Amino acid sequence: MKTLFILIMTVYGLWAAGPNTPVQHTARVVETMDAGGYTYMKVSEGSAPYWVAVTATKVGVGDNVSFTEQMWMPNFKSRALGRTFDKILFASMAPGAAAPVERVQPQNAPKVRLEKAAGGYTVAEVFTKRQALKGKSVKVRGKVTKISRQIMKRNWVHLEDGSGDTMTDDLVFTAESVANINEGDIVIATGKVETDKDFGYGYFYPVIVEESSFEKER
Structure with a gap:
C-alpha cells in the first residue's frame, strides 16, 4: 500500500509539473569563451561536463x-568560434546568476518607452517570442540608434523602444535600402524574423529581422 501511494504521488508530481515546465540547472564553470554575442560555458553538474x-x-x-x-542542439557549428559542438544546450541565465556584459547605452536611445505599433510587437517581445515568430513578418515601432551601411551587402539598423533589459533592448534589422532613415528617427520597421543567425566573422544573432523596410514617423 505504501509503495502504491509513493507511485501515485510520483505520477501526480510529474503530471503537475507538465511537459512545458522549464528545466533549471546549477553547475560549475570549468571552461568559458565569448564569441558572436554568446558566452559558451563548459560546465560540471555532477556528471559528464x-x-x-x-x-x-x-x-x-x-x-x-x-x-x-x-x-x-546536436552537431551545432559555431562559425564565430570555428568549431562544432557534438551537443550544446542553449539556455537563459537565472536573474542574478552572473553579471551581464556592460553595454553603453546609445546617446539617442529613447528616454521613455515608445507605444507599440498597431498589430505589432515591442523589441522585448520579439526577443522573448522569437521561436514562435521565426519565419513570420513582424512590425516594430522604435528609435533608430545605429545604422551600419553596406556590411556583407546589407544595411544593419538597430532599433530600441524602451522595452527589454540589457540583453533584449536592442533589435537589429537588415535591409537592402535605408535611404529614407537616419539615426535618431522614429520608424515603424517591418521584416521577417530569423533566429540563431550566424553570418560568420563574429556576427551571431539569437534573433534578427531581415528583408526589412522602414516607415519614418518623425
Missing part, C-alpha cells in the same frame, strides 16, 4: 551559475 550557450555574460572558471534550458 557539457557545453552551454547563453547570451553574452560575465562568468569565470570556478563560478557557480544557474540557468534554464531552452533547447538542446
Whole structure:
C-alpha cells in the first residue's frame, strides 16, 4: 500500500509539473569563451561536463551559475568560434546568476518607452517570442540608434523602444535600402524574423529581422 501511494504521488508530481515546465540547472564553470554575442560555458553538474550557450555574460572558471534550458542542439557549428559542438544546450541565465556584459547605452536611445505599433510587437517581445515568430513578418515601432551601411551587402539598423533589459533592448534589422532613415528617427520597421543567425566573422544573432523596410514617423 505504501509503495502504491509513493507511485501515485510520483505520477501526480510529474503530471503537475507538465511537459512545458522549464528545466533549471546549477553547475560549475570549468571552461568559458565569448564569441558572436554568446558566452559558451563548459560546465560540471555532477556528471559528464557539457557545453552551454547563453547570451553574452560575465562568468569565470570556478563560478557557480544557474540557468534554464531552452533547447538542446546536436552537431551545432559555431562559425564565430570555428568549431562544432557534438551537443550544446542553449539556455537563459537565472536573474542574478552572473553579471551581464556592460553595454553603453546609445546617446539617442529613447528616454521613455515608445507605444507599440498597431498589430505589432515591442523589441522585448520579439526577443522573448522569437521561436514562435521565426519565419513570420513582424512590425516594430522604435528609435533608430545605429545604422551600419553596406556590411556583407546589407544595411544593419538597430532599433530600441524602451522595452527589454540589457540583453533584449536592442533589435537589429537588415535591409537592402535605408535611404529614407537616419539615426535618431522614429520608424515603424517591418521584416521577417530569423533566429540563431550566424553570418560568420563574429556576427551571431539569437534573433534578427531581415528583408526589412522602414516607415519614418518623425
